[in-house]
Amino acid sequence: MYSRTQNENGTYNTRCLDCMMTVASSIETEDDVERLESRHMCPERALAQLLTKETAIAAQAQRN
Ligand SMILES: [Zn+2]
Numbered sequence: 175m176y177s178r179t180q181n182e183n184g185t186y187n188t189r190c191l192d193c194m195m196t197v198a199s200s201i202e203t204e205d206d207v208e209r210l211e212s213r214h215m216c217p218e219r220a221l222a223q224l225l226t227k228e229t230a231i232a233a234q235a236q237r238n
Pocket of ligand 1: 195215
């Protein structure tokens with residue numbers, strides 16, 4: 175999830191809503207914004223995925 179804002183000069187900023195990090199600022203086109211967003215390696219999301227995986231493994235272990 176990203177929050178995009180537009181500057182007065184028409185360029186874009188984008189911020190990651192998971193880690194609240196500014197992914198990019200003063201980007202001229204939406205295509206570039208999308209490219210930079212897809213390149214963002216989010217530490218928060220990586221952690222969340224890891225926890226989800228561990229929870230799933232724990233839940234599976236409890237069933238057996
Ligand atoms: Zn992030």
